[in-house]
Amino acid sequence: MLSDDDVKWLETPQPGWSALRLPHMILEDSFVSGDSSGRRLSLRFFRHDPDRSLRAKVIFGPGTQGPPGHAHGGSMAAVLDDAMGGAAWMQGHPVVAAELTARFKTMLPLGARCVVEAWVSAVDGRKVRVAGRLRQGDGDTVFAEGEALFITLDPKKFGVLTSEASRIFSELDEGTS
Numbered sequence: 674m675l676s677d678d679d680v681k682w683l684e685t686p687q688p689g690w691s692a693l694r695l696p697h698m699i700l701e702d703s704f705v706s707g708d709s710s711g712r713r714l715s716l717r718f719f720r721h722d723p724d725r726s727l728r729a730k731v732i733f734g735p736g737t738q739g740p741p742g743h744a745h746g747g748s749m750a751a752v753l754d755d756a757m758g759g760a761a762w763m764q765g766h767p768v769v770a771a772e773l774t775a776r777f778k779t780m781l782p783l784g785a786r787c788v789v790e791a792w793v794s795a796v797d798g799r800k801v802r803v804a805g806r807l808r809q810g811d812g813d814t815v816f817a818e819g820e821a822l823f824i825t826l827d828p829k830k831f832g833v834l835t836s837e838a839s840r841i842f843s844e845l846d847e848g849t850s
């Protein structure tokens with residue numbers, strides 16, 4: 674469903690980005706990243722090295738349709754949720770979402786190449802506030818913005834994921850990924 678050019682675009686980091694090679698156990702059944710058919714959501718995650726925030730490249734396939742020819746708002750909110758959660762995990766906060774706000778600014782044409790930016794905006798004890806933006810990949814049009822409150826879980830209950838996350842990010846720091 675995706676063209677070779679689309680796949681190449683998805684997998685190519687922009688300057689200052691490092692590719693996050695996420696383990697199969699996270700990706701295979703993920704609601705957001707688990708479809709490899711190209712019909713629904715196609716994503717690749719990156720770290721924005723200068724500030725260690727998260728970037729993702731994403732293409733909304735025909736199976737994400739809401740208004741004819743355009744992405745469903747729930748699919749955009751799900752992408753923002755995942756990216757904002759990922760931004761918190763990337764900074765060492767093992768979290769789940771407690772509250773999420775999405776503002777839909779411009780209708781998103783199916784098949785468009787998009788970039789998601791997500792960053793931790795504040796940490797207060799277990800409360801981690803994260804913001805995000807879903808925009809055109811090669812322009813300034815913003816399709817949606819998000820803000821969310823995530824709550825840190827007991828790392829003991831998520832030991833495997835937490836140690837896997839540390840491994841992934843230390844490999845990025847060593848430049849081996």
Ligand SMILES: CCCCCCCCCCCCCCCC(=O)SCCNC(=O)CCNC(=O)[C@H](O)C(C)(C)COP(=O)(O)OP(=O)(O)OC[C@H]1O[C@@H](n2cnc3c(N)ncnc32)[C@H](O)[C@@H]1OP(=O)(O)O
Nearest residue numbers: 718754755758759762763769770771772799824834837838
């Ligand atoms: C390997 C690494 C890869 C990295 C790169 C990967 C990229 C890909 C990763 C994808 C990453 C996941 C992204 C998906 C994120 C989801 O969508 S998670 C799924 C949706 N969320 C859920 O199912 C959560 C359901 N809710 C719960 O489980 C529980 O309510 C919670 C959130 C854990 C909180 O329960 P709790 O631990 O008992 O905490 P509790 O004592 O009630 O509250 C703690 C504090 O938070 C506050 N709070 C709790 N809930 C709320 C609320 N809704 N509103 C306001 N305040 C609240 C409380 O008031 C309290 O505040 P203080 O009194 O301390 O001031």
